[in-house]
Amino acid sequence: MNCSIGPDSLFHDNVLYRHIYNAIGEFIPSSLCWLDHIISGFLIILILVNGVLLGAALYVWLERRVLGRMQNRLGPNRWGPFGLLQPIADLVKLLTKEDLVPQGADRIAFLMVPIVVVFPLIAGLAVVPIARNTFLADLNIGVLYLVAITGLSTLGIFMAGWSSGNRYAMFGAMRGVAMLISYEIPTVLSMVGIVLLAGSMSLVDVVNAQHLPFIVVQPLGILVFLLGISAELNRTPFDIVEAESELVAGYHTEYSGIKFALVQMAEFGGVVAASAVASTLFLGGWSGPFLSGQLGALWFLMKLGFFVFLFIWIRATFPRLRIDQIMAFAWKFLFPLSLINIFATTLQVYWLRDDTGALSRGDLGLMAAINIPLALVTS
Amino acid sequence: MMTSFLDVGELAQHIQAAYPDSVEEQTASHLWIKPPLIADVCRFLKEDPELKLEFLNSISAVDYIDHFEVVYLMTSFEFNHSTFLRTRVPGRGEPEVPSVIEIWPGADYQEREIWDLMGVRFEGHPNMKRILLWEGFPGHPLRKDFQDAVEY
Amino acid sequence: MPIRTEPITVNIGPQHPSTHGVFRLRVTFDGEMIVDVEPIFGYLHRGTEKLAEERNYTQIVTLTDRLDYVASMTNNQAYCLAVERLMGIEVPIRGQYLRVMAAELQRIASHLVATGFLLQDLGALGTPLMYCFRERERILDLFEMLCGARITVSYMRPGGVYYDAPEDFWPALDRFLDYMPSYLDELEQLLAENEIILVRVRNVGNLPLDRLIACSASGPILRASGLAWDWRKADPYDVYDGLEFDVPVGTNGDNLDRFWVRMQEMRQSLRIVRQCVEQMPPGPVRAELPLVLRPPKGAESYGRVESPKGELGFYLISDGGISPYRCKIRSPSLLNLTMIKDLLIGWKLADMIVNLGSIDINMGEVDR
Numbered sequence: 001m002n003c004s005i006g007p008d009s010l011f012h013d014n015v016l017y018r019h020i021y022n023a024i025g026e027f028i029p030s031s032l033c034w035l036d037h038i039i040s041g042f043l044i045i046l047i048l049v050n051g052v053l054l055g056a057a058l059y060v061w062l063e064r065r066v067l068g069r070m071q072n073r074l075g076p077n078r079w080g081p082f083g084l085l086q087p088i089a090d091l092v093k094l095l096t097k098e099d100l101v102p103q104g105a106d107r108i109a110f111l112m113v114p115i116v117v118v119f120p121l122i123a124g125l126a127v128v129p130i131a132r133n134t135f136l137a138d139l140n141i142g143v144l145y146l147v148a149i150t151g152l153s154t155l156g157i158f159m160a161g162w163s164s165g166n167r168y169a170m171f172g173a174m175r176g177v178a179m180l181i182s183y184e185i186p187t188v189l190s191m192v193g194i195v196l197l198a199g200s201m202s203l204v205d206v207v208n209a210q211h212l213p214f215i216v217v218q219p220l221g222i223l224v225f226l227l228g229i230s231a232e233l234n235r236t237p238f239d240i241v242e243a244e245s246e247l248v249a250g251y252h253t254e255y256s257g258i259k260f261a262l263v264q265m266a267e268f269g270g271v272v273a274a275s276a277v278a279s280t281l282f283l284g285g286w287s288g289p290f291l292s293g294q295l296g297a298l299w300f301l302m303k304l305g306f307f308v309f310l311f312i313w314i315r316a317t318f319p320r321l322r323i324d325q326i327m328a329f330a331w332k333f334l335f336p337l338s339l340i341n342i343f344a345t346t347l348q349v350y351w352l353r354d355d356t357g358a359l360s361r362g363d364l365g366l367m368a369a370i371n372i373p374l375a376l377v378t379s
Numbered sequence: 380m381m382t383s384f385l386d387v388g389e390l391a392q393h394i395q396a397a398y399p400d401s402v403e404e405q406t407a408s409h410l411w412i413k414p415p416l417i418a419d420v421c422r423f424l425k426e427d428p429e430l431k432l433e434f435l436n437s438i439s440a441v442d443y444i445d446h447f448e449v450v451y452l453m454t455s456f457e458f459n460h461s462t463f464l465r466t467r468v469p470g471r472g473e474p475e476v477p478s479v480i481e482i483w484p485g486a487d488y489q490e491r492e493i494w495d496l497m498g499v500r501f502e503g504h505p506n507m508k509r510i511l512l513w514e515g516f517p518g519h520p521l522r523k524d525f526q527d528a529v530e531y
Numbered sequence: 532m533p534i535r536t537e538p539i540t541v542n543i544g545p546q547h548p549s550t551h552g553v554f555r556l557r558v559t560f561d562g563e564m565i566v567d568v569e570p571i572f573g574y575l576h577r578g579t580e581k582l583a584e585e586r587n588y589t590q591i592v593t594l595t596d597r598l599d600y601v602a603s604m605t606n607n608q609a610y611c612l613a614v615e616r617l618m619g620i621e622v623p624i625r626g627q628y629l630r631v632m633a634a635e636l637q638r639i640a641s642h643l644v645a646t647g648f649l650l651q652d653l654g655a656l657g658t659p660l661m662y663c664f665r666e667r668e669r670i671l672d673l674f675e676m677l678c679g680a681r682i683t684v685s686y687m688r689p690g691g692v693y694y695d696a697p698e699d700f701w702p703a704l705d706r707f708l709d710y711m712p713s714y715l716d717e718l719e720q721l722l723a724e725n726e727i728i729l730v731r732v733r734n735v736g737n738l739p740l741d742r743l744i745a746c747s748a749s750g751p752i753l754r755a756s757g758l759a760w761d762w763r764k765a766d767p768y769d770v771y772d773g774l775e776f777d778v779p780v781g782t783n784g785d786n787l788d789r790f791w792v793r794m795q796e797m798r799q800s801l802r803i804v805r806q807c808v809e810q811m812p813p814g815p816v817r818a819e820l821p822l823v824l825r826p827p828k829g830a831e832s833y834g835r836v837e838s839p840k841g842e843l844g845f846y847l848i849s850d851g852g853i854s855p856y857r858c859k860i861r862s863p864s865l866l867n868l869t870m871i872k873d874l875l876i877g878w879k880l881a882d883m884i885v886n887l888g889s890i891d892i893n894m895g896e897v898d899r
Contacts (some may be wrong), residue, residue: 071661090753167541171563171880236656237727245652246884319727320654322881323563400741435747437618437836437866439846439859444547450846452833456744456758459765461832478556485747485869496580511573520581 003033015133019046037243042137052122056269057087063268063312070316078184084282090261097257104165105254113163113255114262117156120149121266121273129204131286131296142203143195146277147188149220150232153266155178160263162188164254172250176241179231181313182237182330187228189338193221193345194281197364199353207285212364215282219372220341222282223332226310229274231326234267235311235316238326271311272304279303382405382454385430385462395431397423417466418477418503421451424464425482431455432462435483438490440497442523445469448500468499471524478504484525496521538566547575549652551883554895563879570871576899583858587823588614588689589856595845596683598860599896601644604637604674604839605673607687612768613834614689617826619854626691626816627769632807633677633686634836635800639672639711641839642751642800644795645891646718649790652888653731659721666714669707676700689824691817701808708805719794722787732786736874736886740784746870749863750841752890755792756784762837774806786889793891823853830839840864840891864896 002023005018021040028036038107061084068075076083094202101110127142129135138143152179161173195201197217198209206214217223231238242250252263279285283303286296321329350366386457391405396414403411412420412441424432432453439450446469454461468474478501479486490501491510500507509516518525544555553574559567579598595606608630616621622630648664653770677696678686686693723727738748740756753760761778762844763771779795781788828851835844841863850856867890874886 067657071658072665073661167539175563236654239654240881243654243881244656245654246881248548262771301655316658318730319650319725320881321727322731322879324879325730370626375729434744436842437747437846437859437861439857439861441848441857441859452844452846456760463792472853481746484742484745485866487869488865497619509573511576520578525581 001361003028003030003036007283013038015131016135020044021207027374030210036217047123048126048136048321052269052272053265055272056265057091058084059268059272059308060087060264062308063271063315066309066312067316070313073314093122094261095258098298099257099259100254102165102254106163106165109159109163111259112253113156114259114266116159117153117266118262120152120156120285121269123271125276126151127203128273128280129207129285130300132202138204141201141205143281144189144203146203147191148185149275151184153232154184156266161251165249165276166254168247168249172241172243172247172253173205176242177249179238179240179323179326179330180329181229183231183334186224186330186334186338187232189196189335189342190221190224190228192338193341196342196345196349197367203280203285207253207280207287210284210287213284216369217364217371218282218341218345220337220374221345222278223237224338224341225278225282227334228312228330229278231295231330233270233274233311235271239320240323240326243320271308273306275307275311276300278307340374341371344371380449383460384510385460386510390462393427393527394420394423397427403531411465411467414466414468414474414476417451417464418451418482418491420481421453421479422482424453424462430460435479435485438479438486438493440493440499440521442521443490444498444523447497450492451479461502473498473500475500477502480504495519498522518531536561536647543858545571546772549888551648551888551892552897554892554894554897558875558880558883560880561882565875565878565880565883568872568883570868572649572868572894573893577899578603579899580858580860584854584856588633588826588854588855590684591855592688593683593685596685598862598899599641599838599840599843599854599864599893601840601893602637603682604633604686605641605684605836605843608634608769609834609838609843610688610845611687611834612836613722613832614824614826615846616652616832617830617847617849618689618824620690620818622691622769622818623815624770624812625695625814626818627694628811629692629816630687631771631774631794632804632811633674633684633692635803635807636670638800638839639797640667641891642797643667645839645888646790646793649786649885649891650721650728652884653728655717655728659718659863660703663718666711669710669735673704673707675701676703680823688817690820691815693817695816704804704808706880708801708808711801714802715794715797722794731785731885732889733764733788733883734783734785734787735882736789736872736878738784738873742870743784743862743875744871746873747866748841748870750837750839750867751789751792751796752762752784752841754778755781755788762835762842766835768834768836770807773810774803774805775798787883789889789891825851825853827851835861838863839897840893841867842843860899862896862899864894865894867894868897 017040020043021036024036024039065075065122067320076086079085079089101107124146126136127139127145153157157176158173161169194206197214203320234241254264286300288299381415387405387408387410389467391402391410395402398416398420401412401416403413432455434454434456436454447466447495449466451464452461466475466476476499478490480490488510490504491508493499494501494507495509495511496519538559538561540557540559542557544550545553553572557569557571557838558565579594582594592607592610595610596603598606643663645665650659674684675681677700678684678693738756740758743753743756757780759778759780764778776799779792781792826849828849831848833844833846835842843863844861845857847855848857875883878886
């Protein structure tokens with residue numbers, strides 16, 4: 001073994017990175033260990049990007065099948081077992097389409113949009129732990145990083161609407177900017193409760209702090225978070241940015257071919273990413289009732305699947321709200337609710353924490369007992 | 380309880396009392412009003428408390444080669460009766476009839492349609508443009524002398 | 532200081548997901564608010580009135596199918612009534628019952644489509660629409676048993692209907708009648724208990740009654756605004772005067788009322804169909820008529836029905852030949868469209884789509 005990560009190394013905690021690094025290290029002379037870091041880094045990015053792409057593709061299939069089932073029809077079932085290869089067929093079709101840029105478009109901004117919308121979702125997933133000690137990066141400001149990076153998608157939507165030179169797209173973008181910025185506030189505030197409980201912004205610490213899943217400790221938090229994130233993702237009942245029956249396709253009306261595929265992927269991938277974040281923050285990520293260490297990834301996937309299904313279910317059920325109603329809902333309902341949540345959580349944490357600032361399972365149980373009735377009363 | 384049609388004789392007398400010399404011709408079932416007075420008579424029929432023909436069912440036009448006939452069908456919801464009112468405009472050019480859009484806004488599209496397909500203009504209509512066909516379409520297709528395009 | 536904004540004009544249609552056919556609107560927006568709207572149509576104009584002047588009286592039935600293509604039966608019926616009045620034909624009682632039954636089934640089918648698309652326009656992605664279409668499918672299956680066609684039925688002829696219903700039609704109809712009320716309950720529950728739908732349709736798109744009457748509107752729109760006017764009651768045709776049914780009336784004339792009136796009308800239609808099944812006497816279904824109809828010269832008639840969209844009338848004039856001299860179609864969709872400015876101006880873009888859906892226009896009928 002030429003290059004390997006020892007117990008004292010900075011990278012030791014990251015199981016995934018250590019294994020890749022050590023495996024490559026076998027074939028590399030010790031003088032080239034920096035090369036090993038580069039290769040492992042690229043490999044891990046490769047895994048992440050492909051994982052996200054695959055996840056988004058699988059999600060598209062799942063959404064179409066589940067929606068189909070809920071709507072009393074079949075959904076894609078021709079290509080591959082249960083139609084599983086349908087996303088690939090779609091991709092091939094979209095790849096072979098002509099790459100169109102409208103004449104009135106702002107060319108540079110128009111072409112940048114697919115990158116700008118896909119980037120935050122891939123980058124955001126980097127901090128989410130998949131299993132025990134298996135993550136791509138453990139940032140000590142993980143939650144803040146997530147908020148910052150997902151905020152970029154607003155920019156992408158506005159760029160798409162503005163640069164297309166299409167009035168439907170412009171409408172979608174204007175609505176989108178107004179709505180996304182409004183909903184960012186309650187969403188972020190709902191995450192503050194989690195940070196208070198965990199005492200850390202790192203998502204790895206958040207998972208470790210969940211002796212009891214935060215969903216029961218933070219019922220208001222999950223409510224606000226789910227509603228807010230639905231709006232951030234332009235899902236029904238907040239899908240006014242796309243609003244099929246009104247704006248044709250909203251901000252991406254003019255996108256076709258592979259650019260359309262990327263924009264769509266950003267949307268569907270966004271649901272997967274949001275579900276991953278939600279299951280990490282509120283359901284305890286990879287930790288499960290038993291065998292958390294060995295089956296961590298499985299627990300994580302199951303929780304992710306739960307949220308994904310929830311999003312699909314909501315999409316199949318609810319009609320869309322009007323823009324003024326959506327804004328009123330954000331500012332008059334979600335915003336006060338998240339403030340109440342923060343206030344209650346702060347007080348509880350202040351009184352219940354021990355000397356190190358940590359909260360035990362019993363403390364969390366007590367908080368849950370207070371917060372669940374509170375949530376029922378206020379909402 | 381069928382919708383009854385007004386007796387033409389009585390109706391004609393009623394109209395004559397308000398607008399003397401407005402009836403051009405009457406038979407047992409038909410009543411023709413002089414074209415320039417048709418809008419006034421319609422307003423009278425709509426507002427008259429004994430008739431209250433407040434609902435304009437439809438306006439239609441018929442091409443009788445030597446003249447065009449514009450047919451109004453109106454109904455009263457209160458008395459559940461209705462009547463046809465007709466007016467004849469001679470000529471093959473672009474004959475004109477006063478528009479009833481002021482009385483019934485519902486006449487808007489129907490009058491435009493008649494102009495479009497039959498070529499009868501309605502005087503006083505604010506937007507007398509073609510409605511189903513495009514501007515520049517040759518002729519008015521519901522006229523009996525309309526020639527089909529030779530090939531499509 | 533008020534913000535100075537510039538109105539923008541958006542072209543909606545003729546290819547747009549929710550204009551219900553090839554319908555085009557040139558809308559001027561101030562932000563999200565509609566300040567002006569100009570409807571443009573004629574994209575589906577096929578010259579039905581001109582074509583009718585070159586077909587014989589029986590052939591025109593097939594043209595009427597294509598007017599309002601989601602409610603062909605009532606189109607057939609209106610035309611046949613006009614021809615029968617033109618010639619003084621007496622339709623056998625069984626034929627009349629079959630016609631009423633088919634027309635009421637068609638009304639349910641058409642209202643299901645209207646309701647489903649209204650919910651689709653609200654943004655409920657496909658689900659309510661598919662459920663409505665599933666039920667409509669059952670009705671279309673019944674039509675298929677009746678006449679072999681599902682959409683363009685041409686079931687009715689001057690003098691009656693084409694064929695009597697086959698034996699296995701009646702048990703199928705019974706099954707449908709037993710099942711349908713529970714489905715309507717479900718659909719109504721979906722409306723009445725979904726907060727989002729309620730805030731989107733209640734007090735949106737109000738139409739005052741006096742304006743509707745002045746604009747010659749008819750059908751569910753008129754009734755939703757509070758006037759109990761139904762041509763089936765006011766001017767009964769076929770066997771409607773022997774059947775019991777109520778005319779549901781709304782109060783506000785908003786989208787919710789229009790939706791509600793359609794729901795109630797479906798229930799009343801079920802009631803009528805059930806009565807038809809019970810009362811239907813045996814006998815011929817079509818009057819004995821010559822192969823080619825020749826009404827007397829100079830005769831004219833106006834036959835009208837209460838179609839799902841409103842008053843559908845055929846004004847026929849005969850010159851003694853085998854085809855009508857003039858065939859004017861009074862289409863409810865066109866006339867209901869007249870008050871589009873009242874319906875849309877002042878509302879938001881999202882409401883515009885719903886308001887347009889709530890009056891249930893059909894471009895086949897608007898353009899003819």
